[in-house]
Amino acid sequence: MAKRNNIFLFKQTSFLRAVVYVLILFLFCLRLYFVTVFQWFEFPLISVATWISNETQKALAPLTTSEKDLKQVIQQRNDLAVDRAEFEQLKRENESLTKEIGLQNRVSYKTVAASIIRRSVSTQTSTFMIDVGEEQGVVKDAAVLVDDGLFVGKIARVEKKQSLVTASTDFNLSTAVTLLNKTQTIGIAKGAAGNLVRLEFIPIDEEISVNQLVITSGLDPFVPSGFIVGIVNSVAQDPEAPFQIATVEPLTDIRRHDHVVVVVP
């Protein structure tokens, strides 16, 4: 009797196991639909957390900003206002001259708006997932931007409905950049500790100074030129080689955003 009961129990457990395996297989086949369902919940979670974080930082900002920092920021703002006025004048001149000689607009790329749905926690890597993929025309190595022109990273992996983005501050991402100095120095920007970017192997005779802009050079496939990577924060000489190292500070932190724009070919 006991033996019969054991056989019955064994059969029942085997049946249950088989049901679980079939269920797992079924779920695996339907994973694309799960991705969509997850995204409905993930985006509101990201939005709420980003909003809470940004508001907390705004509230704490007066407590953490010193008087010296404030004066420096005001000075920078005034300098930028002067630069902006000059820029607007040059822009108008450029537009009228372009019309006169009949040049066509060379910038021809499309963009796709995306929402961030997941982020990496560690500072050893800086990656995040977005809710657009192959279906929206996203390709590997495409540029990812925020605020209409600030470069924040490149697409590392593309799936049907989502993509993985490696941020410009990630240690393993390299981006071809140009420094906006007199000689338009080109170089490779790599992620560095402290949410920064490093430019290495800059020849010693190149003139680089703090606050110079760093933009994408257009040498990377699918990354058009002219997107702002950051501004030079400090310049140091490499003690072991005849090169300079520039530390670049990105103009935005990707953790402050819940939406991005992907440049698609």
Add this chain to the structure above:
Amino acid sequence: MTKIFIHLCIAFFLSMIELSFVSSFHGVVRFVPLVFVLSVYVIQHHSVSQAVLWMVLHGLMLDSSGLSVYPYAMAAFLMAGSVAVYSANHLFSNRSFYGVLACALLSYTSYLFVEIVFLLFFHVTSRTSWPFSVFVSDALYSYFMLVVALYAFFLFAKQIRFWLENIFLIPKSRQTF
């Protein structure tokens, strides 16, 4: 069958909360290893060994999305889970906060050990950069937030037990503390 389904739902839900909500915070708050702390807490304090599934599935989610620092996060979580179950059954008391804390710290250390092994391996074989100072600072932040989170969960032990009873993960009669 129902239990497996409940465990799967909890695992996906917690993983989603950690990767979408907690990770979006600035500063040290984002280092709360939510899935890890909750599963160790439930394994040790409420003697639900099946909660290992939560962290293993979280590892699977990380691996499939590519958001972890190294490619085989599930293996590290599996190791940490095994250590948590073993220490919960044989080493530490499940009644005191210190017992649960010791179990969590031991299993988290084993998790970090596997992470170091993988990172070193990939650093040597595929020459990916591995900033050791950043790894150490991340680990310290995670340890700190692990203790804080565990203490917070311990404050709500009765509520968590009531919740676990309601979703049929522990029987009503079981008294673990």
